[in-house]
Structures are given as C-alpha cells and as structure tokens.
Amino acid sequence: MTLKKKELSINMGPQHPATHGVLRLVLELDGETVVRCTPHVGYLHRGTEKLFENRTYPMGLPLTDRLDYISSMYNNIGFCVAVEKLLSIEVPPRAKYIRTIMGELTRIANHIVWIATHALDIGAMTVFLYSMRDREWIMDLYEMTCGARLTVTYPRIGGVRCDINQEFIDSCYKFIEDFPKRILEYETLIDQNPIWLQRTKGIGVISAKDAVNWGLTGPTLRGSGVPYDVRKFAPYDAYDQVEFDVPVGKNCDVYDRYRCRMIEFRESVKIIRQCLDKLPEGLVLSPEAPPYDLLPGKPRVMPGHPMGAILPGEEEAEEKTQELFDEIYVAVEVPKGELGFYIVGDGSGKPYRMKVRSPSFVHASVLPKLCEGSLVADVIANIGTVDIVLGECDR
Amino acid sequence: MLAQEIADILQKQFSSEVLRTVQFRDQVTVLVKKKRIVEILSFLHDSPDLFFDYLIDLSGVDYLDRKEHRFEVAYNLLSVKHNHHIRINAVVPEDDCNIDSVTGIWAGADWHERECYDLFGIKFTGHHDLRRVLMPEDWEGHPLRKDYPLKSDLGEKEWKGYTDVVAAAERNRIYEVH
Numbered sequence: 001m002t003l004k005k006k007e008l009s010i011n012m013g014p015q016h017p018a019t020h021g022v023l024r025l026v027l028e029l030d031g032e033t034v035v036r037c038t039p040h041v042g043y044l045h046r047g048t049e050k051l052f053e054n055r056t057y058p059m060g061l062p063l064t065d066r067l068d069y070i071s072s073m074y075n076n077i078g079f080c081v082a083v084e085k086l087l088s089i090e091v092p093p094r095a096k097y098i099r100t101i102m103g104e105l106t107r108i109a110n111h112i113v114w115i116a117t118h119a120l121d122i123g124a125m126t127v128f129l130y131s132m133r134d135r136e137w138i139m140d141l142y143e144m145t146c147g148a149r150l151t152v153t154y155p156r157i158g159g160v161r162c163d164i165n166q167e168f169i170d171s172c173y174k175f176i177e178d179f180p181k182r183i184l185e186y187e188t189l190i191d192q193n194p195i196w197l198q199r200t201k202g203i204g205v206i207s208a209k210d211a212v213n214w215g216l217t218g219p220t221l222r223g224s225g226v227p228y229d230v231r232k233f234a235p236y237d238a239y240d241q242v243e244f245d246v247p248v249g250k251n252c253d254v255y256d257r258y259r260c261r262m263i264e265f266r267e268s269v270k271i272i273r274q275c276l277d278k279l280p281e282g283l284v285l286s287p288e289a290p291p292y293d294l295l296p297g298k299p300r301v302m303p304g305h306p307m308g309a310i311l312p313g314e315e316e317a318e319e320k321t322q323e324l325f326d327e328i329y330v331a332v333e334v335p336k337g338e339l340g341f342y343i344v345g346d347g348s349g350k351p352y353r354m355k356v357r358s359p360s361f362v363h364a365s366v367l368p369k370l371c372e373g374s375l376v377a378d379v380i381a382n383i384g385t386v387d388i389v390l391g392e393c394d395r
Numbered sequence: 396m397l398a399q400e401i402a403d404i405l406q407k408q409f410s411s412e413v414l415r416t417v418q419f420r421d422q423v424t425v426l427v428k429k430k431r432i433v434e435i436l437s438f439l440h441d442s443p444d445l446f447f448d449y450l451i452d453l454s455g456v457d458y459l460d461r462k463e464h465r466f467e468v469a470y471n472l473l474s475v476k477h478n479h480h481i482r483i484n485a486v487v488p489e490d491d492c493n494i495d496s497v498t499g500i501w502a503g504a505d506w507h508e509r510e511c512y513d514l515f516g517i518k519f520t521g522h523h524d525l526r527r528v529l530m531p532e533d534w535e536g537h538p539l540r541k542d543y544p545l546k547s548d549l550g551e552k553e554w555k556g557y558t559d560v561v562a563a564a565e566r567n568r569i570y571e572v573h
Contacts, residue, residue, distance in 0.1 A: 215503030355454035365506035
C-alpha cells in the first residue's frame, strides 16, 4: 500500500508571539520544509494616507508617530524633513544637531528592541532582560526632553519643539560612555554561542543583486554587502558634518545582518558624541515654521494664484505657470531602512496626496523569497531579521 | 548624472511618449504616456550610464478634476551605483484604468502595485497575483480615490466584517462585569 502525500497548510499568526504584531503567514509544508509562504498584512490598516490628506501639515505630524511606534522619533524627523523641503524652510543648526542626536538615540533604542525580540524568538531569553534595561535609559532621556516616552512628537516642521537642557546633555554623555560596554554584554551572550550560530549562519540568504531588485533597504540590504545608506547618499540634518562608517556584511545571511546592526550601535554612539561636542548655540525652531493653529488655506486654482497662508517664496510661485501641483519625494534612513514621503502639494496647507514608503512593507513582501525552501523554524529567524513593524507596514 | 540630463536623454529617446518635464526643488518629474511604460523603464534600468537598479517607490495619485487623465502612477527611481534619482509619472485615464506591470523589471514592484490596485483601483496587466493587500478582500471601493468619502454613514451597506463584530459585541454584553 502506498501512502498518499499531501501538503499541509498552516496559519502562522495573526496572533503569534514571533510575528511582531499582526502579521499572518500561510505556510504550505512538505514535512518540515516550507513549500510556499504567503504573507497577509493589513490587519492594522488605519488609512493614515487618507487621514493625511484631510489634515494640515502640523496636524499630520502626530500621525507619523503611530507608523513605526518603536522608533517614533525618527518617523517625525522624516516627515519634518520632507515637509521642510516642500515648503523650503531652513532649519536652525542647533535644531539639526538635536534632531541628529535624537535620531541616533532612536536607532539605538530600535536596535535594542530588535536584538531583544529577535534573540527571544530564536531562544536566547537573557538578551531580552539586559537590553530592555538599557532601552529604559533612552526612554528616560526622551521623557526628560519632551515628556513622552513612546509617541514623542518632539521634532517640529522647522526645528524641534523645545531646547535640550544641561541635565539631558550630562545624562546623554554618561549613556554613550556606558553603552559600548553594554553592547559587549550582549555580544558575550550570543556572538559565539553555538546555538545562535547554527540558527543564523547560512539562513535567509539573499544575494546583493536580488536584495536591490526587491527594494530592500537599511541593515537588511547592507547585510548583503550593498553600502546604500540615505545618510551618506543624500545627507539631511547634521549627517554631512559628522563622521561615521556604514557597516556591510558579506555572507548575506541572518548572522551578517545581526553583525551589521551591532556595529551600527557603535556608529550611532560615535555620531551622538560628535554632535554633543559640536552642538551649536541658537534657535531651535525656525521663525518660518508654520504655526500649529494654521488654517488650511485655499488650494491653488489658477496658475500664479497666491499660495496658501504659509508658503514662503510666493514670488517664485507666481512665476510658475505650467503646473499646479508640486511633487516631492524625500527619504530618511530610519533604523529599519528607508522611510520616504512622497508628497503632492496643491499650495494649500494640506497635502493633496501623501504616500508613505515604509521599509516594513517592502521587507514583508520579501518574506516568501527568504522562507521558501527553508525549515519552519527558520521562518521565525527570517521574520526577525528583516525587522518589521506592522504599524508601519499597514499604515 | 543630473536629473535634468536624464530627462533630456529620455526626451530624445522617447520623444513621442514624453508629455512634459517638471523640475521642482532639484527633483525632476517626467510625465509620460502609459502605453510604452515598460519599455521606458527597462531602458532606464538596463542602460549602463543610467542603471536605475532600484525602484524605491510606486504610488498612485488621483487628480479628480482632470477628466482625460485622472490618475498618475509615480515611479521613484534610484541608481545605487551612480546615486541619481528621477521620477517617472505615467498618465492613466479613468475610462481605461490599467497599466502594464513592471514586476518583470523590479521584483519589489509586486506589493507596491498590489497596494496601488487596492487603494486606487488601477489594474496592472501582467501582474501575477493582483489581490488587495491592505484592505479586506471583500471590501468595496478604492479608499484613496478623491471621490471616496473620509467618513460616511453607510447604514445597510456597511462592511460585513464590521457589522459582524458589532453584533458579536452586543451578544457578549451579558458577560460584562458591572
């Protein structure tokens, strides 16, 4: 008698502790091997892009916190950089430095959460306990500055909300003094750990050519050896005035992506130290910044029609007779990859169309490519290594 | 290479396709007809001087007032090798709401096109798996179109997934602790 063979299809998620939110993967298995993997996203879709279209630019700012809630500060910065470019607002140097410090603190906080959950998923629990202790310090630094810990809304279009004080600077110096020792602690736990090596080496391999073709960004791309980093390719804020290296991997696997992020910890510390040393004096919010109680104004209806209440450089606008809509795409390097804002402005205080190019959405789409042909246990490692947050993926 | 130079090359190569070129804050947008979009983007992808190996973003825009070309599909391209950008906008009319898929050039276009189909209703011909990605599969309408309301009282036509949850919550009220 011959036994009949049939593929088994199982649901991983949406309620699964290792899917980092509400990601659902439908896996078709042949024994332990994944034959087909279909991700389903959208469980956290809140229509953020539609909401943006109905709010003025300052009102849209708090919505960006809710995209990637692990690194909310950097989402704010990305939105502000994009809108500043659209409205051509010059940011004071001190604000640029403060944003860079905050951005890199966010990168450390994000990578801490990443290493904690990634190691926990693979089975190393202790890392979680150590790294959450260190994240708390960054949360305290946030709280010291703006009163909030998770959804900060601290940067503003044209600068930041309030200045940092000496207490913050002292504590931040102390943090970057201490933190490199703590990175060593994590590395002691997992870097040469045989179980960790077996679970990560040679798993989730994606070649450099494929990684670029799939549109991966951030450490997920750099693990495959492509040195693409928005901070180097199109510097914003104070990144053109600090020195840092961009780590790249060689073997294109989970382990190399892990190493990339561990080195990024140290690069972030380097950037924060340089910014604190060079912190210039002056304003933290540009006088051109749009007020919070800004009225949306009327969209342009005729060529050369005066723009809304806030747009500077109206003479320039009047010269334009061809187009009514200004398009702009501005990207920043958030901890997870490239966060881009594609804004179509119609001259009023509201965006006509706002598209958020989120790294998590692209990284979730590459999961079938990484998982197919691997074992079920490696699916967990693959979800961890691309570093997705579903709030940002579903928008 | 400067974005304007790339736009000039495109203008020379595909003069019948390019409608106009717009420059705004150092960024260049080339507006093209949709018919030969795959050819244009393959040219940008393959030509060694341009080498746009990276499709950063694909996004739809709905210009409700323009009757003859209501939708635009914006392709944001980047070359990692040369570090230059360009944006190609393809015009899609309302009554012929489809465009050729570029998943053959960039595999990463897959979900971007699905999202654009989901939220704008633009069909991508040649896409291997064109399903909704963010909205539920039985949702009606395309939310990011400008004639789709931000909120409204749908009454009877409310999405079934929502009414089911409300009904279940109503049924389970007896278990609440007071």
